[in-house]
Structure formats: C-alpha cells, structure tokens
Amino acid sequence: MDKKSLATLILLEEDDDDDCMSLLLSTREQSNDFHKSRKKEGYYQILIKSHLNSDDEKFRSFFRLNKDQFNFVLNLIHTDLTKQSTNSVKIPISAEEKLALTLRYLATGETFRSLSFAFRISSSYISIIIRETLETLCLHLVPLFLPPQNKINMKEKALEFWNKWNFPNCVAGVDGKHIRIFCPKKSGSLFFNYKEYFSIVLLAMVDANCKFLFVDVGAYGKEGDSTIFSSSRIGNQVYSGKLFLADEVLPNSDKKLPYIVVGDEAFRLHRHLMKPYSKSSVKSDKRKIIYNYRLCRARRVTENAFGLLSQIFRIYYTLISIKPETCDKLVMVTCCLHNLLRDAFLEKNNHPFYTYESDVEIPKNMTPLIARGGFASADGLEVRDQFADFFNEEGATQWQNERVFRLSS
Known part of the structure; x- marks a missing residue:
C-alpha cells in the first residue's frame, strides 16, 4: 500500500472514530436529559404526588400499603435513607421516593429497566437503591413484626x-x-x-x-x-x-x-x-x-x-x-x-x-x-x-x- 492510500485510510478511521464518539456523547446527553426530567415527568411526581395521594384506594392498590402504613414505614427508615446534597448531586433522591420505588418493585416484580423508564432513574442506580432500602427495612421491621421467641x-x-x-x-x-x-x-x-x-x-x-x-x-x-x-x-x-x-x-x-x-x-x-x-x-x-x-x-x-x-x-x-x-x-x-x-x-x-x-x-x-x-x-x-x-x-x-x-x- 502506498503512502497516499495509507493516509486516506487513517483519515477515514479517524472520521469513523469521531462519528462513534459523537454518537456516544449524544446518547449520554439524551440519557442525562431523560433522567433530569425525573422531577417533572417521573412516576413519583406525576402519578404518586399528583394523583395517588388524593385517592386512598388507588394508593393502596399501587403500593399494597395504605397511606398511614406507608408513612409509618417511612418514619422508621427516613433518617437512614436520606442523603445530603453534594456538588455533584444537588438534589438527591429522597427517602420517600426510594421507599416508593422499592414497594413498587415488590408489588409487581418489574425489571429494573422497566422501573428506570417509569421513575426516570438509571437501572444501575435502581439496583443500589433497592438493595440499600431492603437492608434498612429489614433492620427496622424484623424486631417489630418478627420478634424473638421469648416475646x-x-x-x-x-x-x-x-x-x-x-x-x-x-x-x-x-x-x-x-x-x-x-x-x-x-x-x-x-x-x-x-x-x-x-x-x-x-x-x-x-x-x-x-x-x-x-x-x-x-x-x-x-x-x-x-x-x-x-x-x-x-x-x-x-x-x-x-x-x-x-x-x-x-x-x-x-x-x-x-x-x-x-x-x-x-x-x-x-x-x-x-x-x-x-x-x-x-x-x-x-x-x-x-x-x-x-x-x-x-x-x-x-x-x-x-x-x-x-x-x-x-x-x-x-x-x-x-x-x-x-x-x-x-x-x-x-x-x-x-x-x-x-x-x-x-x-x-x-x-x-x-x-x-x-x-x-x-x-x-x-x-x-x-x-x-x-x-x-x-x-x-x-x-x-x-x-x-x-x-x-x-x-x-x-x-x-x-x-x-x-x-x-
């Protein structure tokens, strides 16, 4: 292969790399925009806060717990699941939203991918939320509802x-x-x-x-x-x-x-x-x-x-x-x-x-x-x-x- 042909091939490969990088950055930007819309378009804000909170029957059907039971469980775990805002995460996901996500997972068995589209949270982070929430729930609920034999x-x-x-x-x-x-x-x-x-x-x-x-x-x-x-x-x-x-x-x-x-x-x-x-x-x-x-x-x-x-x-x-x-x-x-x-x-x-x-x-x-x-x-x-x-x-x-x-x- 002569020098001219080799130079042309290298330029074409660089163009391909640029196209791939542009596509990757575009996907990341779209993904970030999708997740940033959580406060305006996610399940928690649109469906739960705006509609289910005013309908006791639908709230219980969605979470399997009524509002009083939901708030009781939330009070037990609120402190442990609340994260402070940082420079990289200005508005962290609240303990209430984490509990809502976990209860919905238990109620339906939906995949993390499906829950990601609904709650506008990445599926990888959903797995972390569910693991941490289950650990915290287990810590606080077991002494109350599965007490030791001597009680x-x-x-x-x-x-x-x-x-x-x-x-x-x-x-x-x-x-x-x-x-x-x-x-x-x-x-x-x-x-x-x-x-x-x-x-x-x-x-x-x-x-x-x-x-x-x-x-x-x-x-x-x-x-x-x-x-x-x-x-x-x-x-x-x-x-x-x-x-x-x-x-x-x-x-x-x-x-x-x-x-x-x-x-x-x-x-x-x-x-x-x-x-x-x-x-x-x-x-x-x-x-x-x-x-x-x-x-x-x-x-x-x-x-x-x-x-x-x-x-x-x-x-x-x-x-x-x-x-x-x-x-x-x-x-x-x-x-x-x-x-x-x-x-x-x-x-x-x-x-x-x-x-x-x-x-x-x-x-x-x-x-x-x-x-x-x-x-x-x-x-x-x-x-x-x-x-x-x-x-x-x-x-x-x-x-x-x-x-x-x-x-x-």
Whole structure:
C-alpha cells in the first residue's frame, strides 16, 4: 500500500472514530436529559404526588400499603435513607421516593429497566437503591413484626389454634417453599434444586391468623429437603423443645400432651412436630382419617399465608434476578409487611378470629419441599396416637364426622 492510500485510510478511521464518539456523547446527553426530567415527568411526581395521594384506594392498590402504613414505614427508615446534597448531586433522591420505588418493585416484580423508564432513574442506580432500602427495612421491621421467641405468648397462640381450627396445644403450622431465583454468578449447582431450577429455601412457622411467627431463609436449593428443616434455626428450636412450654392438659380432658407445631410429610415426626399418618395406613382406620383431617385443616394456615404473600407481592410470580443475600432481605421484608397488613385486617374486623378465607393460589415459582420426612421418633408416634384418640373421644365434633364420611364415601 502506498503512502497516499495509507493516509486516506487513517483519515477515514479517524472520521469513523469521531462519528462513534459523537454518537456516544449524544446518547449520554439524551440519557442525562431523560433522567433530569425525573422531577417533572417521573412516576413519583406525576402519578404518586399528583394523583395517588388524593385517592386512598388507588394508593393502596399501587403500593399494597395504605397511606398511614406507608408513612409509618417511612418514619422508621427516613433518617437512614436520606442523603445530603453534594456538588455533584444537588438534589438527591429522597427517602420517600426510594421507599416508593422499592414497594413498587415488590408489588409487581418489574425489571429494573422497566422501573428506570417509569421513575426516570438509571437501572444501575435502581439496583443500589433497592438493595440499600431492603437492608434498612429489614433492620427496622424484623424486631417489630418478627420478634424473638421469648416475646411471643405461646399459650395465647395455642388458644387461637383451638378456637379457630380445633387443634389443641398447637402453636403454629410449619412449611417451606423453594423460591425461584436467577442463577447467581460462580455458584455452580449450590442453588440447583430437585425441580431443576435455581432457588433459595424459605422456612416459616405461621400462627392461626396466617401471620408469620418465625422465618428462616437462605438455605441452598440443592440441599435435601428432609435435612433443611432439621439443620435450620427453627428446626433446632422445635426438635430441642426450647421453643415450647411444659406439657398442657387438653381441653375437656385429663390427657396431658406437649405443645406442638403441625407440618406435612416433608418433616420428621417428633414429640413437638405432628405430621399426618401415611396414606396406606389410613385406608381402613377411621380414627386415623379423622386425625389427618383435623391436622390438615390446621396446617392450611401455612398454605394460605404463602398464598396471600405471593398474591400481594407479585415479585414471587417472577424469576427474582438479584443477589442471593439481597433476596434473603427481600423475603424477610415481605414477610414483615405481610404481618403489618394482617394486623390491620384483624384490627379492622375488631375480632381476634377473622372469618375463614378460602385457599389462595400459590405461584409455580414457590415449590413445596419434597415429601421425605426422615425417621420418626418413638415419642412422636406415641404423642400422635394420643392426639388421634382425643379427636375421636373427648375432642370429637359433629361436623368432623359428617365431613370425613363425605370425603371417604
């Protein structure tokens, strides 16, 4: 190639570089203009401040919290999320706008890209806002709505189960779900579960009013479901008996049995954890059929709690694509907000036991634990038989016999 041709080629490449640089600068300028319009055109200013604040029903539909609940949560986190103005950021994003953005993410499961167009904030900064807000919410909400066990009145919880679900000495239902997440970087098969997708495990104990008592989240999806509970903090408290009071006499009876929690076949039968009799053993035994019916009726509180949680916070209907540690905080925050909403529901109805709610659909992204509960203890077998005797003798009801007969016929 001669010198003239080489000089011409270099000039053409320089022109191309200039065009690329001009295009890049133009894109940045457009992006900056787009984000600078947040105060005039963003969701927060146009929709929330101008319209939703004057309509209580639409405000609650948008955020899942009413204005009083929103302001209550905002007061808890306002100081921690408020940033001071600097030379580079004259008007920082307010704590109120950060909370609004986070609640909308939990309510819909929208992508950061979609929220970026709506709130006029860059998607990269949205990820930072949501992470920081979830951490702050978790710090302030968990002590209020998921208090430690020594602050929970176990006798009161057991009475609620007896009055509402006709199961004595029961303080909670226990269950677990696999929550679908995007494959974390460099995680290998740690989060890959038996359903062949990536997940973290949520274990929860739920009271008679579908409120979460204890929540344990973060176990790897690949772990065997029969061992997740026994190795968890909740499982250790249940199997060691530290969670419970001394044995209590059953209503209308002289039988004395321990306080228990109820679960399904995924859990190991224990003195303090009751599960159903196997299907093969109940076919010709009415006594066991009635026990299974009463236990499964009480255990429905866990399914209803998970169903209500996912119906309110639609993030559980999506593939959650955030870091696992942030996802753990997300689950804890939604459980706390769920309890906040349940408290408001009970107060509104002005009655300790609200009317029964039908089963709520649980999304496919929340998969139950596999039904392999491990070995049963001898004490657990004995306690279960005594509960079965109670339900067929002193604790028998007319409606249970009618319903069991209808189901078995």
